[in-house]
Amino acid sequence: MPPETATQPPDALQPVLTGLRERFGDAVREIGGHRGEVTVELDPASLVEVATWLRDDPAAAFGHLSDLSGTDYPERPDRLCVDYHLYSREHNVRLRLKVRVTVAEPRLPTVTGVWPTANWHEREVYDFFGVRFDGHPNLVRILMPEDWKGYPHRKDYPLGGVDVDYIGAHVPPPDTRRYKGGWTST
């Protein structure tokens, strides 16, 4: 296994990282690298501003939002983490933006105005982690049923063993589930 070396960001990213530090100063909390990928941790308040600059500045030109995903780190105070995976077709480089919010105040500004593709991704993160994206045009659950309770991808949400409620139907957890002409619980 090769030893873990300090990651050198790709050359094409250098002006972007310099520009980010100069323009946004304190809003850029940390710039890190791992396995050749560069991650920029941001203050959530500056997210849209930074995103717009990254999209429009010719040195960056991150026109393509590849992916937007959530992760839950329960041991942190700001446990909900949202990653924005950006790709620039012009420079053929990738960059990851990272923002963190707390469960008590799980609010982030939407980036649908910057990259319209964020629409469904943000709905997915809302669905699974309960992060509210302020200004989102249609923030409703996307993969879970509309009336689902809880946020299944949080780490304290169990895998299985939960009641399944639909409108007009109730299915008990698998371990207590019995079928007697209809679903009942033991």
Add this chain to the structure above:
Amino acid sequence: MSEPNIDEAVVRPGEALDLPERAAAEHVTLNERRAQQVIAMGGGDWAEVTARAHAEGDDDLMVINMGPQHPSTHGVLRLVVELRGEAVISCQPVVGYLHTGIEKSAEYRTWVQGVTFVTRMDYLSPIFNETAYCLAVEKLLGVEAPPRAQALRVLLMELNRVASHLVWLATTGLELGALSVMLYGFREREEILDILEEITGLRMNHAWVRPAGVSQDLPDGTEERVRRFAGDMRGKIDEYETLLTRNPIWLERTRGIGHLSVDQLTGLGITGPMLRAGGVAHDLRKAEPYCGYEQYDFEVPTATDSDVYARYQVRIAEMRESLKIIEQVLDALPDGPVMIADPKIAWPARLALGPDGLGNSPAHVQHIMGESMEALIHHFKMVTEGIKVPAGEVYTTVESPRGELGYHVVSDGGNLPYRVHVRDPSFVNLQAVPVMMNGLLMADIIAALSSIDPVLGGVDR
């Protein structure tokens, strides 16, 4: 589960908040009025039924629910279509009917078991899912699969790409009335699935790509079979083209339908054949080569019109390019192992391909059961506890038949993935539906939707 109490306006899917303000207001009042309105559709002359409907409401807007069980929605996609006569006013996709929680389940299984989950997402391109996931695990581990394994992955991915495009061609043909194309497409796909079965043991859900290698080498005689297939397939593609490319009905149904501009494609994050049909020659196999794609000589087909016909042209051309790659892989197939030598990473079981599709390796069983206690312990630990992956997070991508398939994988250093998030291209590409459908006719929805080539197993995960 305590939920923070935040007031928010909940809007149901299908309510089209992105309509202009006036239209949205009109829309809501219409919906309210429609809720009061009961029209008995008990038969009779259609003209009378529609006349009655018109008499009761002062508008001719109609909301039609298409799916989730509808033969031309490519699975369990639901479309809420609003029509004025035959013209589409809005079309909102509703997804989630096939959600199985694969990403969550993967957090409770070992790294190697993750392969068997991800292969079930986009069921028409399982090899791509497996490869993208394994590339992510390998990147976290800081290792690479041996050259022969890389080449075999490319071989199977390209076979899989042809199979996937064939299903696209077959189903699109069927939906637009070209029944023979459906029969031919599935006939040739069957041959590919047979080849995949011969190599991996299964027709679908192969779990054949493993972190740092592949599970089995090619069986004897498969190379010739693949070569023969690649040779025959060229003629078959010519046949499809004689049936469709200049067919006036096909042209009528596909040209100018579902147009998307380059700005729309980029903004909506659309990748794959749809992007290339808009004239952008972007292909991750060229832009960020993986598995040694840089060694192979192939073109990135593009078209300019960005309509259903252009997407058809791109996919047909891509099948030909895939055949080129398949032949080059076979010509330059390196020798050597198909799994990394490092015993702390490699899967210990040396499965041979038996008549049951799997079978055992008598030599390996003899070794662990009869000769070496340490080998038995090692085998047991590797299978039950699995490999440990250093902490970190990566995002890896492959060019699947539908576009950029990305895996965001997070490890906390343990033997289970901390988080596996999949950027499925179908999920992203489906967002084009409301944009593409505006102003089309009802019948064109089928053609336009089909040109996205969504696989709902991947969308809903």
